[in-house]
Amino acid sequence: MLLSELLYTIPIKSVSGITDIEISKIEFDSRKIELNTLFVAIPGTQVDGHNFIQKAIESGATAVLCERFPEVLIDNITYILVENSAKCMGIAAGNFYGNPSRNITLVGVTGTNGKTSIATLLFNLFRKLGYKCGLLSTVQNQVEDEVIPSTHTTPDSVKINELLSTMQQKGCIYVFMEVSSHAVEMQRIAGLTFAGGIFTNITQDHLDFHLTFDNYIKAKKGFFDMLPKTAFALTNADDKNGKVMLQNTAATKYSYSLKNIGNFKGKVMDCGLFGLQMDVNGQEVWFKLIGNFNAYNLLAVYGAAVLLGENSENILTILSELKPPPGRFEQILAADRRVGIVDYAHTPDALQNVLETIKDLREGNQKVITVVGCGGNRDKGKRPLMAKIACELSDIVILTSDNPRNEEPEDILADMQAGVSITQKRKVFQITDRREAIKKAAELAGSQDIILVAGKGHETYQDVKGVKSHFDDKEELGLAFKA
Numbered sequence: 001m002l003l004s005e006l007l008y009t010i011p012i013k014s015v016s017g018i019t020d021i022e023i024s025k026i027e028f029d030s031r032k033i034e035l036n037t038l039f040v041a042i043p044g045t046q047v048d049g050h051n052f053i054q055k056a057i058e059s060g061a062t063a064v065l066c067e068r069f070p071e072v073l074i075d076n077i078t079y080i081l082v083e084n085s086a087k088c089m090g091i092a093a094g095n096f097y098g099n100p101s102r103n104i105t106l107v108g109v110t111g112t113n114g115k116t117s118i119a120t121l122l123f124n125l126f127r128k129l130g131y132k133c134g135l136l137s138t139v140q141n142q143v144e145d146e147v148i149p150s151t152h153t154t155p156d157s158v159k160i161n162e163l164l165s166t167m168q169q170k171g172c173i174y175v176f177m178e179v180s181s182h183a184v185e186m187q188r189i190a191g192l193t194f195a196g197g198i199f200t201n202i203t204q205d206h207l208d209f210h211l212t213f214d215n216y217i218k219a220k221k222g223f224f225d226m227l228p229k230t231a232f233a234l235t236n237a238d239d240k241n242g243k244v245m246l247q248n249t250a251a252t253k254y255s256y257s258l259k260n261i262g263n264f265k266g267k268v269m270d271c272g273l274f275g276l277q278m279d280v281n282g283q284e285v286w287f288k289l290i291g292n293f294n295a296y297n298l299l300a301v302y303g304a305a306v307l308l309g310e311n312s313e314n315i316l317t318i319l320s321e322l323k324p325p326p327g328r329f330e331q332i333l334a335a336d337r338r339v340g341i342v343d344y345a346h347t348p349d350a351l352q353n354v355l356e357t358i359k360d361l362r363e364g365n366q367k368v369i370t371v372v373g374c375g376g377n378r379d380k381g382k383r384p385l386m387a388k389i390a391c392e393l394s395d396i397v398i399l400t401s402d403n404p405r406n407e408e409p410e411d412i413l414a415d416m417q418a419g420v421s422i423t424q425k426r427k428v429f430q431i432t433d434r435r436e437a438i439k440k441a442a443e444l445a446g447s448q449d450i451i452l453v454a455g456k457g458h459e460t461y462q463d464v465k466g467v468k469s470h471f472d473d474k475e476e477l478g479l480a481f482k483a
């Protein structure tokens with residue numbers, strides 16, 4: 001594609017060089033340049049992409065999109081000066097791939113918890129309704145049956161447009177995607193046209209990146225601020241920031257609630273270890289998903305599907321048959337009826353939700369044993385909070401490692417221990433090795449006791465000092481139950 005065609009919708013401040021040159025790739029990493037690449041220099045959190053312009057040119061870049069020109073401009077290279085290079089990369093990526101988001105119905109889901117569940121449920125629902133669909137999620141990207149591994153909750157703008165373009169070519173009518181706050185902040189969704197946006201909830205997470213809770217709210221809100229008039233904006237009326245999200249949106253506003261307000265109302269009538277009975281806008285339904293948090297997820301999915309024009313009865317019939325996505329309250333039963341639950345809960349709020357659900361569901365003297373850790377090089381503030389929640393809502397807690405990355409696991413565990421009170425100390429074990437921690441939980445559990453292994457869910461690796469080795473909580477729990 002000609003550079004001029006890529007740039008036609010971009011607010012350009014100045015150009016040096018010619019724009020009728022052929023561009024075969026857009027790339028923001030100087031280590032991945034090919035011949036005729038447009039290199040986009042993005043100021044990062046670690047280094048500034050502008051420092052790599054020279055290297056990108058040496059590797060074959062013929063054009064550079066940047067926020068400031070280098071001191072020396074090289075002949076035969078075209079330099080385009082813009083205000084915000086990450087944002088302009090999104091627009092250019094859209095142009096490069098023929099703006100696929102305009103030709104499919106794209107729905108984004110944002111919020112601290114529930115994004116994966118809602119996006120995956122919508123994907124499965126709409127496929128069962130007979131449509132070809134695509135999914136962009138933390139667990140995996142998917143084009144119909146084809147699974148494409150995912151690296152981020154929301155990938156960079158070039159990758160998103162590439163995936164959407166493949167989805168469009170394969171005939172997808174609907175694409176459901178998670179929109180992380182990082183993605184909004186880093187302009188990964190710039191230039192996309194959404195048909196709808198869903199907000200789940202917002203609680204403490206990612207303060208390592210956003211620094212303050214206010215910034216985090218603003219980042220999430222940025223998604224709704226960019227929705228067009230033709231889109232719907234569906235918010236959780238029961239979340240105290242639900243309304244704030246939609247303050248400045250041009251989209252048509254709707255809400256869902258379990259507290260009898262809003263457009264889509266639900267009421268939990270019964271909730272057991274194997275299902276959830278709800279009244280959804282006057283219709284009684286049994287779902288295979290478990291817990292109050294799933295009642296919210298189901299209601300959001302129902303609301304979005306109605307707003308996309310589907311028949312209420314069809315939606316509920318299909319939803320009642322859907323199972324939880326991988327690593328979301330997944331159950332593993334031992335022969336002696338010990339109950340294992342593997343859940344991705346890796347924020348204080350998500351952990352609390354899962355443990356409260358377990359507490360509501362347990363019967364008689366069933367003990368709850370929680371195995372939990374916190375990631376390294378991420379929000380340290382949540383470490384004591386998660387330990388505290390685990391202690392308050394479990395009979396036994398085993399603190400362990402969860403992707404320590406470049407930190408020492410013991411340092412992370414010491415941060416977690418700060419949330420354990422003196423009286424709680426006697427029910428807390430600290431076992432750094434996650435495999436041993438899971439084994440210990442299985443040993444301590446009696447018949448019918450419940451073991452929650454929290455934090456990794458669908459993830460199948462443990463990241464230690466940048467090396468990812470295979471580790472799967474479900475597999476480990478299964479083995480521990482057989483030992």
Ligand SMILES: CC(=O)N[C@H]1[C@@H](OP(=O)(O)OP(=O)(O)OC[C@H]2O[C@@H](n3ccc(=O)[nH]c3=O)[C@H](O)[C@@H]2O)O[C@H](CO)[C@@H](O)[C@@H]1O[C@H](C)C(=O)N[C@@H](C)C(=O)N[C@H](CCC(=O)O)C(=O)O
Binds near residue numbers: 030031045151180183
């Ligand atoms: C904190 C964060 O989001 N970091 C992202 C960010 O990295 P950065 O700003 O630190 O980049 P940098 O290393 O400073 O480099 C700046 C620029 O120089 C370029 N560069 C750098 C080195 C070089 O040799 N050549 C070169 O061109 C880089 O490509 C980049 O464009 O920009 C990079 C390029 O876009 C991203 O890959 C990277 O995501 C990292 C890998 C990441 O894991 N992010 C996670 C936290 C994330 O995005 N998570 C969210 C949500 C999670 C959730 O909800 O749980 C997600 O959507 O996945």
